[in-house]
Amino acid sequence: MTFRPWARRIAVGSASAAALVAFAVPAEAAGPTTASTSATAAVTAAADVDYTTWQRDCQTVMDQALPYLKQRIADARPGERQAIVFDIDNTTLETDFGFSFPQPANRPALRVAQYAQDHGVALFFVTARPGIIAGVTDFNLEHVGYDVSGLYVRGFLDLFKNVADYKTAQRVDIEKRGYTIIANIGNSATDLSGGHAEKTYKLPDYDGQLS
């Protein structure tokens, strides 16, 4: 893994979005060259947390989540359909460190996700990413090892909603589909507020620097 600094949140967010949209449209319109150029420009803006620190901090949180999940999965009620909700950017994928496509998995989160999916838990991904990149996002998640039971991306009207409200509404929808959300894992406060999960686990965003 290349050791990279990251850019500040807004610069990185727009570069990440530009990169993904570039991959989502035909090569003649905007190819990977365009995407990597944008990403390179963004990372020069620089920062204060390195990859190793981020991985260690993520592992610390996942070390708390895994024993709980093992117990909760073992204690499943008869007929209960258990689910975990994950954020995507800088939670399940290395968005602000992995300027490539497919983006690598955030390995501490992947290990927890794979334990859960191997034990019958459905994984739902709720992201503020726009619907235009749903296909590449789903492919990326599956490619790096996640079993995607559902992917929620923002539709046009959702773009006008508060992100926390939008994400909460998706968890309500998952519950209406008959699932019990045993954990909600994300790296931003807006991933986790609003209830509709038995437990929440917050990965670092370093005061909003990571999307």
Ligand SMILES: [Mg+2]
């Ligand atoms: Mg995120």
